[in-house]
Amino acid sequence: MKSKPFALVLGAIVLIVLFAACGKPAETPQPAAEAPPVAEAPAPAAPAEAPPAPAAEALPDTLPADLTTAPALNTYAVDLMLKNVPPNVFSSTTATEEEKAKARKALALAVDAYGKAIGLYDRNESFYYGRAQALHTQFTDTKDAALKEKALADLDKALAINPNHSPSKALKEMISK
Numbered sequence: 001m002k003s004k005p006f007a008l009v010l011g012a013i014v015l016i017v018l019f020a021a022c023g024k025p026a027e028t029p030q031p032a033a034e035a036p037p038v039a040e041a042p043a044p045a046a047p048a049e050a051p052p053a054p055a056a057e058a059l060p061d062t063l064p065a066d067l068t069t070a071p072a073l074n075t076y077a078v079d080l081m082l083k084n085v086p087p088n089v090f091s092s093t094t095a096t097e098e099e100k101a102k103a104r105k106a107l108a109l110a111v112d113a114y115g116k117a118i119g120l121y122d123r124n125e126s127f128y129y130g131r132a133q134a135l136h137t138q139f140t141d142t143k144d145a146a147l148k149e150k151a152l153a154d155l156d157k158a159l160a161i162n163p164n165h166s167p168s169k170a171l172k173e174m175i176s177k
Contacts, residue, residue: 059084059105063112070121077113077130080106090141104141110134125165128158132168136175151175 059080067073084106089095114131121127132154139147152175158168 059102059109063109063116067113067116070117070124070127073113073117073120074124074127074130077110077117077134080110080113081130081134085110085137090137100141104138107134107138107141111138123161125158125161125168128154128161129165129168129171132158132171132175136171148175 063073064076067076085103086092086095086099089100089103111131111134114127114134117124117127118131132151135147135151135154138144139151152172155168155172155175158165159172162168
């Protein structure tokens with residue numbers, strides 16, 4: 001009879017799913033035991049001062065040496081930008097000088113990472129687009145026209161590789177205004 005093994009397998013699957021959903025196996029209820037009287041615990045003393053906040057992750061001065069492939073460099077640059085360069089950091093009235101300094105350092109590292117990635121593989125429009133984004137953000141901070149021109153040149157290269165790369169088209173249109 002084939003239905004009995006099928007039922008056993010189905011039952012085992014249901015039990016596995018139930019155990020996984022609960023996170024722990026069911027416990028057998030135990031009879032309640034009387035708890036011994038507990039002496040009143042003294043109130044904890046208030047701390048003298050709050051523990052210090054963890055230090056912000058410091059950015060290195062140069063690219064890590066273990067970044068030896070174009071995808072690794074790209075991932076590193078994207079992470080730098082996402083974690084350290086808030087949108088509109090240089091035009092925001094609420095951004096602190098510390099945040100701006102961290103963004104400047106992250107942008108320089110990102111430009112270096114994208115440049116190294118392009119040196120390893122120059123046929124990826126995303127590398128050019130990422131570097132153009134970083135260069136344009138540096139331009140918004142410094143107003144150095146050379147950075148704007150480099151960003152536009154990178155966008156031209158990205159569009160030469162893939163004329164349909166819509167992020168590059170949009171950024172080029174925005175920068176060109």
